[in-house]
Amino acid sequence: MNKNLVFNFNLVNENFDGHTPKMAMIIENGLISWIGPQSKIPKKVKFKKEIDLKKKKIMPAFIECHTHTVFAGSRADEFELRNTGTSYLDIAKKGGGILSTMKKTRTASAKELLAITQERVNNFMKQGVATIEIKSGYALDLKNEIKTLEVINKVKGARVVSTFLGAHAKPPEYDSYGKYLEFLAEKVLPVVKKKKLSNRVDIFIEKNFFEVPESRTYLSAAKRLGFEVTIHANQLSFSGGAELALELGAQSADHVINLTDETIQYFGRNKTVAVLLPAADLYMKCAYPPARQLIDSGATVALATDYNPGTCPTQDLSLVGLLARLEMKMTLPEVFKAYTINAAKALGIDQEEGSLAVGKRANFISTDAELTDFFYSAGAMPEHELFIRGSRTLVG
Template sequence: MTNMLVTNIGELLTLAPAMKKEGRKVTEHDLGLAKNQAIYIEKGRVSWIGSQKQIPKHLAKQKKLKEFSAKGLTVLPGLVECHTHLVFAGSRAAEFELRNQGMSYQEIAKRGGGILSTMKQTREMSVKALKGISQERVNEFISQGVTTLEIKSGYALDEKNEIKCLKVAKSLEGPRIVTTFLGAHAKPPEYDSYKAYLDFLQKKVLPQVKKQKLSNRVDVYVEKGFFSQEDSREFLKAAQGMGFEVLLHADQLTLSGGADLGVELNALSGDHLIQIEEPQVQKLAKSQVTCVLLPAADLYMKCKYPPARKLIDAGARVALATDFNPGTSPTQDVNLVGLLARLEMKMTLPEVISAYTVGASYALKLQSEVGSLEVGKHADFLCTDKDWQQLFYSIGERSPTFVYKSGELIY
């Protein structure tokens, strides 16, 4: 791995102050903004950061040193996309029309649509075909500056194909991939009860996920009409007993106890959090649970948006993500997510930038490795010709000019 000196950075956002605050109550000062900067990268990690005028002479004179001039571009940490369902087959565009005409998500699911529709197509697709379409989706995230990408299983709902999906996810190239086992996404038709399906996952599938080192994270969809708080508690506690980190899809459609359970179990994150009320806001603010907000899904579902301002003002740590999936958030546009956070959830731009870097790194328990540009961390960064105030402003725009992961150009 070649050592590299990045010079002529017009505007550098390190996010180091936001990281020091654990992503809580972030202000413009916490962006770590400095002009005319340089970064020295050694073995894929940041070794020195400072003024262009103060580059240590011994660094600049090294043999075999690769130099990259940012030519006045803005540089910031690589984005961390912490909630996707990227590995799936088929389309649910027809369901979008049904929902638009007034049919509920639960009613579509009862008719065999929703997750079960994707399940059938994902089970049938070959590994090669699934990997091909998944890699295309990964490349789309890279083009937007994503250097760390979370991918959940949960669209196969049997042992063989859940394992297949996790293997496909781990084989994808480009960003740093974090896999999550979400077998508890819906109940497949071969099981009579949600409890029986969770027992199967606990006894049969989780041991294989652990043995094959396919993921160290377990997620569950806690929702009325899906997995109850009580059954989810038992399942997640068993997963923790096996050494897994846990997280939850919580309180999306109803106040179903997901946020409370997340705090109780010290989960890495509670995701969605649309229906939470003041007691849950205060609990989350005092906890280490990262609140992952997914406004693109709320747009597609025509839901209300999570109480982001209440969470942030109370001191909670917030992350943003696309929730990219075939049914309820079929978009990979990170600019759309950030813009919705600003317009609909009244988040400030510094809060949005921190949520897509620092907050998201905490959601993946990677805050010591990524999410900010600091000595010792991975040299993950993007370069853009926009100044920082133009970020998360224009839907559909692909602003990164260059994207680096661990000091290697990936876009």
């Protein structure tokens, strides 16, 4: 780990207004120990190394707070079905969707899953992502959900936050959603906790999937075991998932397309983060979340890709930010904030990263590009360098 490094740079301020004063940052053991004007670097500090980034700007590294990056196989055929009129629910009823990926993920070895997952994580890092959340949920049994979580925890490079999403769909071994949730609560969650594979639990709440009453019981059991909770909420309908997330004090409610004015105002008074996933909405031909109303209500809004094999097979952060600006009327500063400190809040790690402040991880992006070049051209992240805990990260 680097010790006593000093970086000289131009700092992008939190309003992203183009004002970039000449600054310096001291990093000790991967954490920021001092940040301020170059003219006021403490004289008593002895540096192991001084790194001059010259006139480059730096900003917090991006945080991907909602992905399903561990899976085997492809569902490209389903895209054609949906695009020609077959609904997501109809595909699921015929054994497609999540259950299709389940079969391939169960049969894949841990070694195979780790190799393809590492490649995908490297692709996120190339775009300036230092921290990524990855969910399980494509195995849906004890043995293979544990396998998936173990794979997640072996990923190198970026910091990975693992989330247990056993309640992603009902596997064919169970005849009711309630019975499957009882199995997860009684047999799987205690193992996940004992093995320290995750401290977060997610669930997909939707009509004809997991519904609110049984989900409340399951998430309450998870909380009693010490898990934080998050919810796939109100994506396809007014499912009640967002309201349950607010009721339970969840870290986040994700998707949140179908919201009443009352619920939007409730988000504005609550710490639960609204995680918006516009690339998934593009693929699913859904409406877009009411980002403008949420932000104006005072809600904390984050952005993420929702990268997954079926309903959002893209890792493109630029596309997400572009859709947020074009379709959800978010400003560029709001997009940057949604992909940094607000994403950290969605994962409960905002005291550790998401902004450049004393005591936080030195995760940042260095760039010569103009800020307006970001989240402008789909598929084209401006040239930059990623530093994780003060170390320049080279991803081939």
